[in-house]
Amino acid sequence: MRSAGGLFEIVTDPGALHAAMRRAARGKRDRPGVRRFVNSADVGLPRLRAELLAGDYRPLPYSQFQVLDPKPRTISCADFRDRVVHHAVCGALAPVIDRRLVADNFACRTGKGSHRALHRAMSFARRHTYFLKTDVRRYYDSVDHGVLLAKLARLVRERRLLALLETIVLHPVPGQAPGKGLPIGNLTSQWFANLYLDEVDHWLKEERRVRGYIRYMDDLALWADSKAFLCALAGDLDARLRDRLRLELKREGTFVAPVTEGMPFLGFRVYPRLLRHRASRLRRRRRLLRAREAAWARGEISSDELAASARAMDGARRFLGFGAPLVRR
Numbered sequence: 518m519r520s521a522g523g524l525f526e527i528v529t530d531p532g533a534l535h536a537a538m539r540r541a542a543r544g545k546r547d548r549p550g551v552r553r554f555v556n557s558a559d560v561g562l563p564r565l566r567a568e569l570l571a572g573d574y575r576p577l578p579y580s581q582f583q584v585l586d587p588k589p590r591t592i593s594c595a596d597f598r599d600r601v602v603h604h605a606v607c608g609a610l611a612p613v614i615d616r617r618l619v620a621d622n623f624a625c626r627t628g629k630g631s632h633r634a635l636h637r638a639m640s641f642a643r644r645h646t647y648f649l650k651t652d653v654r655r656y657y658d659s660v661d662h663g664v665l666l667a668k669l670a671r672l673v674r675e676r677r678l679l680a681l682l683e684t685i686v687l688h689p690v691p692g693q694a695p696g697k698g699l700p701i702g703n704l705t706s707q708w709f710a711n712l713y714l715d716e717v718d719h720w721l722k723e724e725r726r727v728r729g730y731i732r733y734m735d736d737l738a739l740w741a742d743s744k745a746f747l748c749a750l751a752g753d754l755d756a757r758l759r760d761r762l763r764l765e766l767k768r769e770g771t772f773v774a775p776v777t778e779g780m781p782f783l784g785f786r787v788y789p790r791l792l793r794h795r796a797s798r799l800r801r802r803r804r805l806l807r808a809r810e811a812a813w814a815r816g817e818i819s820s821d822e823l824a825a826s827a828r829a830m831d832g833a834r835r836f837l838g839f840g841a842p843l844v845r846r
Contacts, residue, residue, distance in 0.1 A: 525678040527609040537604035593700035641729035645740035649747040651771035656735035
């Protein structure tokens with residue numbers, strides 16, 4: 518892995534910081550903290566840049582809230598000022614990480630995404646007889662800081678940028694074990710999590726010669742014509758995750774089956790020539806759409822916001838080109 522240089526200058530460039538602020542503020546300018554920072558950017562951005570250049574930057578504590586749908590999760594919210602730094606860092610570092618990733622890693626990448634991952638999954642299901650579906654137990658909470666920082670050090674050679682990355686990684690998240698975890702909600706967490714499992718992608722593709730393979734963050738899907746091969750590979754994969762990355766597979770979510778049974782993946786069930794919404798996902802989306810319609814009826818959201826929500830929730834059907842509309846009239 519070749520290391521990259523010149524990135525810290527990109528992160529701290531005044532124009533890059535201003536662009537990072539605009540990206541971080543997109544769709545959130547009505548929030549008081551965002552509005553305050555943006556309105557005083559002529560003072561706040563030079564001060565933030567001076568702290569970064571001097572090595573004095575320290576993030577503020579996270580605020581947290583709970584989401585229960587589709588499963589209970591704790592979202593950690595960085596202060597807007599810190600989110601500007603995250604966007605600036607990712608603006609410089611993400612292209613370096615992206616060049617390292619295998620083509621069939623579909624999460625958080627331009628030109629990829631869940632819908633294209635589903636298309637690719639169908640193509641693999643048509644070519645093979647069996648699939649192995651698995652994911653990592655409590656992935657974001659289990660990422661080891663020492664292992665992650667070692668990976669970043671092999672990718673980046675600038676000490677000032679490495680110090681900044683260490684500040685972001687080691688910033689304590691309430692409720693997480695010391696030395697472990699990435700906060701769900703940070704843009705940096707998405708790219709760090711993508712990088713963390715990248716060595717597994719290369720091992721499976723290049724050493725184990727798995728031709729049918731997709732990763733979407735910590736969801737791993739593999740296809741082959743031998744059931745015994747996939748069963749043995751699941752054991753080897755679990756051992757590699759434990760030994761090298763200090764992770765473990767979710768045992769109850771790891772199984773091998775014929776492709777004709779349909780593989781649960783990204784809220785769908787994937788067959789060789791068919792995609793089906795999982796019933797729980799469809800019920801959840803219809804419930805959410807009814808809630809948005811009620812909010813529109815109360816005057817809490819505009820017609821444009823309601824239409825945008827409907828388009829987003831119906832995006833899979835429109836992208837994939839088949840299936841029934843989310844709501845039938």
